[in-house]
Amino acid sequence: MFIINITSPLTLxxxxxxxxxxxxxxQEVKKSYVAIIPLVMHLGLLIMHVIQLLTLSADNSSYxxxxxxxxxxxxxxxLVSFFAYLWVDDIDAKATNKKSIDNSLDWFWxxx
Numbered sequence: 001m002f003i004i005n006i007t008s009p010l011t012l013x014x015x016x017x018x019x020x021x022x023x024x025x026x027q028e029v030k031k032s033y034v035a036i037i038p039l040v041m042h043l044g045l046l047i048m049h050v051i052q053l054l055t056l057s058a059d060n061s062s063y064x065x066x067x068x069x070x071x072x073x074x075x076x077x078x079l080v081s082f083f084a085y086l087w088v089d090d091i092d093a094k095a096t097n098k099k100s101i102d103n104s105l106d107w108f109w110x111x112x
Contacts, residue, residue, distance in 0.1 A: 035088035
């Protein structure tokens, strides 16, 4: 069974760097669609890891702990990517003078 193991430190570091670079690229060009790329990527990894965990056979039960660690990291990355997307969307909305998709986090951005 092929597993993208994101619990190894090098893979985790590279995944974090790619996410940060795409978010800051979205911030610099002021386009929210650039910041949604890491969110979709992490959601895809999350779905893939869930499917792999659900279809894990008895022969490969040793991968169970690796997959649960990957799922925990996936959830953290999805959360961070979602907030980063909302942040870049707010920057995009202010740059183009249009209404943001979701203004419910205005209190957070003002205090941050």
